[in-house]
Amino acid sequence: MAKKEGARINIKLVSVDGPNKGKSVYTSQKNRNNTKERLEVMKYCKFTRKHVLHREAK
Numbered sequence: 307m308a309k310k311e312g313a314r315i316n317i318k319l320v321s322v323d324g325p326n327k328g329k330s331v332y333t334s335q336k337n338r339n340n341t342k343e344r345l346e347v348m349k350y351c352k353f354t355r356k357h358v359l360h361r362e363a364k
Contacts, residue, residue, distance in 0.1 A: 313339045319347060319360040326353035332360060 309347045314335050321330035330351040344362040 313337050317345060318363040319345065320363045321349075321350060321358050322361050323358040323362065324354045324356075326351065329353055330358070330360065336362075341355050 311349055314337050317336055319332040319334055320328055322328075330349070330353060332349055334345070334347075336345055346359060346361050348357045349360040350356070
């Protein structure tokens with residue numbers, strides 16, 4: 307049986323700032339019905355040892 311497609315989807319959050327741009331990756335979930343735009347969250351980057359902006363990847 308095929309799995310029903312629900313409102314919650316898995317997303318990948320990728321760092322957008324600093325010299326290690328794109329290396330720091332987090333995974334999360336979002337509800338596509340409530341949040342239409344791309345998610346942007348300040349998360350910790352272990353490469354720069356700072357909190358940097360992480361944006362939802364395609």
